[in-house]
Amino acid sequence: MTLDELVAHAEEQGLRVVWRDLGRRSGELTRAGLVVVNHRKSTLTQRITIAHEVGHHWHGHDWTRAHDVERDERQADLYAARLLIDPHAMERAAAVVGCHPGAIARELGVTTHLVTLWLEQPQPSTRCGLIA
Known part of the structure; x- marks a missing residue:
């Protein structure tokens, strides 16, 4: 999937993708449904970040509550792998x-x-x- 196709996929899931300088971080998913991607990272990293953050959304991961971080990260990574x-x-x-x-x-x-x-x-x- 191209970067544009990934953005369209995120939008189909009810998310909005925006680019910002996040320092060392590649991206994040906000409670408001924003996938924030670091514009300073490579296109490869941006693609994987969008797919990964959509995976968190798809699985309903809630970072405001106690959760299994390792499981949630693996689920989001696997979603990205299957998507890409x-x-x-x-x-x-x-x-x-x-x-x-x-x-x-x-x-x-x-x-x-x-x-x-x-x-x-x-x-x-x-x-x-x-x-x-």
Whole structure:
């Protein structure tokens, strides 16, 4: 998904995306339904940030209450992985670069972390045989 497609996806979920200087932080989801993205970060980071923050929204994560931070972050990352990684594109990337998650990530324009999460999920087996 392109940056514009991700913004449209966020808007379809009832969110609004804005860009601001957030210092070292990549982004955040506000209670008012804003996905705030750091304009100083790379396009790659902005894309992943939007997908991740929409994932928090999708799962109804509420940071004002006690919650399982590790679980919530994993759920948001997995949402981003599923949104940004198309199964057919994954297969094509593996055919071109082999089964190294870092090489696949570069080919797909995502992070190694997202590729690894995507590959850990139950789904039809892949060229890399990393799926049970």
